[in-house]
Amino acid sequence: MREYDEYQKFLRYKYGYHSFVILFSLLAINHFVDYQWAYSKENEIQILVWVTSIYFVVRLTFSGAYFGKRDNPLLANLFVSVPGLLYLSDYLTGHSVLFENGRLAAGSIWFFIALFWLSIPLTYAIRTVVDKLRERKEDVRTKSR
Amino acid sequence: MTKNMRLKAERAKWGMSQQDLADAVDVTRQTISAIERGDYNPTINLCIRICRTLDVTLNDLFWEENEDEGI
Numbered sequence: 126m127r128e129y130d131e132y133q134k135f136l137r138y139k140y141g142y143h144s145f146v147i148l149f150s151l152l153a154i155n156h157f158v159d160y161q162w163a164y165s166k167e168n169e170i171q172i173l174v175w176v177t178s179i180y181f182v183v184r185l186t187f188s189g190a191y192f193g194k195r196d197n198p199l200l201a202n203l204f205v206s207v208p209g210l211l212y213l214s215d216y217l218t219g220h221s222v223l224f225e226n227g228r229l230a231a232g233s234i235w236f237f238i239a240l241f242w243l244s245i246p247l248t249y250a251i252r253t254v255v256d257k258l259r260e261r262k263e264d265v266r267t268k269s270r
Numbered sequence: 271m272t273k274n275m276r277l278k279a280e281r282a283k284w285g286m287s288q289q290d291l292a293d294a295v296d297v298t299r300q301t302i303s304a305i306e307r308g309d310y311n312p313t314i315n316l317c318i319r320i321c322r323t324l325d326v327t328l329n330d331l332f333w334e335e336n337e338d339e340g341i
Contacts, residue, residue: 131312
């Protein structure tokens, strides 16, 4: 079981609540919009759930609340990259299609699942770079005093 | 919320990085950063752990003097 500190728990509740509100809003809008943009209505709902999940994990990873205190982020990122890349390769090699007849295809859900898994290591990499730049700036400021 | 510069100053006095302090009080570096930026108000338990690590009192780090209030 992952251990999260109090600030991480606070962020997880906060972004979880945001995600709930976003998902609810998207589903409500989708319900009233009279336009089918995916293979079926059920497909649309699934995609909206995955899009909201991507938002949730990106916010958590960027704010440092996705990985627990004792987790090894590098190993975890490697682990989640594998299914992400596998699912994405289907689309890159042309085995699966994203769009069909101007709508998202039935199998397009796997694209969003790939994005979900890949968003974690990508966001973590960006966050690491931002942290290092901030630390360097802080070091320069401290030394100049 | 206002920044907690006293925490940063006290940490620097001990030559500790945010990661060092975070490890000492069993939280993540982002938590210490959020407290110093004023983005998060820690619980009393965490405040006590930080004060014990830096060998200061709660007043020294977390009391906010408000000139308008008469106590």
